[in-house]
Amino acid sequence: MDDREARAHRILDAAAELIGQLGYDKTTVDDIATAAGVAKGTIYLHWRSRAELFEALLRRDRMGMFQDIDERIADAPDTLATVFTGFAHSLHACPLSKAVYLRDLRVLGKFVHNRAPEQLAEAMPYTFAGYLERLRAEQLIRTDISLAAQVQLIAAAFLGALHAPTLLPAEFTVPEPVASELLGESIARVLDRGTPFDETDRAAFRAATIAYFQKSTALERRKYLRAMGHTKESE
Amino acid sequence: MDDREARAHRILDAAAELIGQLGYDKTTVDDIATAAGVAKGTIYLHWRSRAELFEALLRRDRMGMFQDIDERIADAPDTLATVFTGFAHSLHACPLSKAVYLRDLRVLGKFVHNRAPEQLAEAMPYTFAGYLERLRAEQLIRTDISLAAQVQLIAAAFLGALHAPTLLPAEFTVPEPVASELLGESIARVLDRGTPFDETDRAAFRAATIAYFQKSTALERRKYLRAMGHTKESE
DNA sequence: GTTTGACCAGAAACACTGATTTGGTCATGT
DNA sequence: ACATGACCAAATCAGTGTTTCTGGTCAAAC
Secondary structure (H helix, E strand, C coil): CCHHHHHHHHHHHHHHHHHHHHCCCCCCHHHHHHHHCCCHHHHHHHCCCHHHHHHHHHHHHHHHHHHHHHHHHCCCCCCHHHHHHHHHHHHHCCHHHHHHHHCCHHHHHHHHHCCCHHHHCCCHHHHHHHHHHHHHHCCCCCCCCCHHHHHHHHHHHHHHHHHHHHHCCHHHCCCCCHHHHHHHHHHHHHHCCCCCCCHHHHHHHHHHHHHHHHHHHHHHHHHHHHHHHCCHHHC | CCHHHHHHHHHHHHHHHHHHHHCCCCCCHHHHHHHHCCCHHHHHHHCCCHHHHHHHHHHHHHHHHHHHHHHHHCCCCCCHHHHHHHHHHHHHCCHHHHHHHHCCHHHHHHHHHCCCHHHHCCCHHHHHHHHHHHHHHCCCCCCCCCHHHHHHHHHHHHHHHHHHHHHCCHHHCCCCCHHHHHHHHHHHHHHCCCCCCCHHHHHHHHHHHHHHHHHHHHHHHHHHHHHHHCCHHHC
């Protein structure tokens, strides 16, 4: 990572901090420049506009989430609960990706007019559906309900888990990391085919899971690089 | 039901229709009066203010939801899936209660400044927790996770299921009534203790379930009557 | 060659005014 | 006794003008 790239990350770190606190609408380019210790003109050496900076930030956050998942499950992605618990932990650790998933307008603000949230997370249900399809084909999860139903159940489980802390009384709100473990284990139960994995199953599951996450991480990395890489002279 | 009470219901029916379409903020007392076929002053014979009318509407909707659940499960509340599927169907059929649960400001609008949504659904997690506690005490559901965790999981499952249709691509959105059946069956899986119910279990489960829902319906009925019953001269 | 921050056009926010709408009241009509 | 809708105070809205702020640019400084 050279100095220019390091500086870009410092700028994005500053932007993440400010936007995390104030939201996109209330965060100015000058605020970000000041917090990053650069002049405002420097920001425009990296991105063409404020909206492009924010998009790069969201892409970085999301790529980071998938890299985090890759690391969490690298050793032992051999049960549904392990994988989905890891996924929940990683999403929890990436608040901007969480805000995109929840369409949280306090964070996203007017940016949704530049880039719709579903465009930022556009591949999520499709590549994920492919992963479930493979698990179904290999009889690793139940197949007595439709693929669409399974995608909805899992997406809804994440939505509900992310919304719950703001809508439930504190005494019924389980803190992290327990909440992610609960979510992971619940999804495992919902997908369970009814018989435990044997060694062959575990190997097949591991292969499918690693393939899915590596593919997703690569996809997100390409989008991130696209958001970071262009310069004004390439116009 | 005498004529005065029947007129009150016609007014609330009109209010439900308008607020369902336009939300609380965009619905005037005159709109409601016109739709109900009465003069504006007539509205104030029943409720002291526009906000009180709306509260009565929400209470009626919620009491109706619990009555609907009572009817759905009256015959055979003998499995977790049956009960939670019925609950999901009933909630789906009561859009105002759904809006309260989701804190949907498109519907609730400025009314949240009169009465916070958690005050309208205040007993939900508490009486529901009591129900789960009884099921746990009688070993009808798993007890290897905490009561708080179970309340959160179920509340989150409903939240996610209600949010999912607006955030997922249509091809991954399962329509009603299948979505409620999926939700009910998923909650059953998440609570499952691992061994099927025998006849004694079914009887115990039925007793606990009927007790919970009858208690809840009675509680909601009292709140509804309180919202409907007072007049100006009782001040 | 790269960074900077003064600069500017346009956007946003604000204050004010007059017009319109609405919640709630109550004298009148039935 | 009950229902009504004209009425009024208050709230809301629309429009205008002014002030302030900000995104983006680029000549000057380093």
